[in-house]
Amino acid sequence: MKTNKYLTATLVLLTAFFASAQNAKEAVQDHRQIKVGNAQLERDTKELESFKADVSEFQSAIENGDTKLAQKYRKGILTAMEREIQQTEGKVAQAKREVVQSSVEKGTNRREKRSNRRTFEGTPDDRRDMRRDRRNTRDDRRDKRDDVSDRAELEARSENQKALYESAITDELLGNGILEKFITTMNNDLLETQEEIREDKGELREDRRERRDDRRERKENRLNG
Numbered sequence: 001m002k003t004n005k006y007l008t009a010t011l012v013l014l015t016a017f018f019a020s021a022q023n024a025k026e027a028v029q030d031h032r033q034i035k036v037g038n039a040q041l042e043r044d045t046k047e048l049e050s051f052k053a054d055v056s057e058f059q060s061a062i063e064n065g066d067t068k069l070a071q072k073y074r075k076g077i078l079t080a081m082e083r084e085i086q087q088t089e090g091k092v093a094q095a096k097r098e099v100v101q102s103s104v105e106k107g108t109n110r111r112e113k114r115s116n117r118r119t120f121e122g123t124p125d126d127r128r129d130m131r132r133d134r135r136n137t138r139d140d141r142r143d144k145r146d147d148v149s150d151r152a153e154l155e156a157r158s159e160n161q162k163a164l165y166e167s168a169i170t171d172e173l174l175g176n177g178i179l180e181k182f183i184t185t186m187n188n189d190l191l192e193t194q195e196e197i198r199e200d201k202g203e204l205r206e207d208r209r210e211r212r213d214d215r216r217e218r219k220e221n222r223l224n225g
Contacts, residue, residue: 022171031204038198044193048186051080055179062173074174081165088158088189095151153192162186169213 058073164182168174 033200034197034204037193037200041190041193041197044186044190046201047080047084048183050188051077051084051186052183055183058174058179076174077174077179078168081161081168084182084186085158085161085165088154088161091189092151092154095147095154099147100152104197150192155198157185157189 052077054073058070058077061070062066088141161182164178164185167176168178168182171178
């Protein structure tokens with residue numbers, strides 16, 4: 001009987017330890033993503049403003065009949081469009097990796113949930129584990145759904161940018177709303193980055209709450225042990 005109690009207590013402590021380690025890992029990831037997101041947001045903002053300025057100068061040169069100056073800005077605009085397409089393709093590749101990672105994390109949490117069900121004895125610790133499992137399952141579904149949606153949106157944006165670029169190459173005046181449409185894709189990318197940063201900050205706050213709960217749980221286990 002004592003052996004069973006000892007094993008149960010050990011299992012509870014190990015579960016709490018691994019949960020705490022997972023929360024700490026997620027917190028590190030959130031911090032890194034926020035840092036990367038802020039740097040990306042700053043870069044994209046500068047590039048968008050620079051692109052708008054070049055477009056304005058190009059259109060002014062066209063209106064003034066300054067062909068040489070117009071060609072100079074046209075070349076810069078096409079180069080910027082190529083850069084944006086490459087950056088979007090990089091984001092698509094990253095989004096695909098995140099979808100795979102979401103699937104891996106979902107599988108890990110599913111196995112942990114099965115383990116907790118097998119050892120469930122109705123103790124307060126067991127009930128906390130079950131609540132955590134339900135929360136993880138809900139988060140996994142949300143993350144996977146969001147990652148798939150992000151990937152699809154980025155893929156559509158990438159194809160749109162490529163189509164606009166192909167049109168720009170053959171249009172000396174860059175007319176038919178090509179530039180305005182491309183600016184819209186850049187602005188949408190900027191808004192998406194801002195939203196991702198907000199989500200990462202929200203997840204970081206949630207991770208902090210979970211770590212506090214884990215510390216409280218370990219303290220209670222020590223006092224009750």
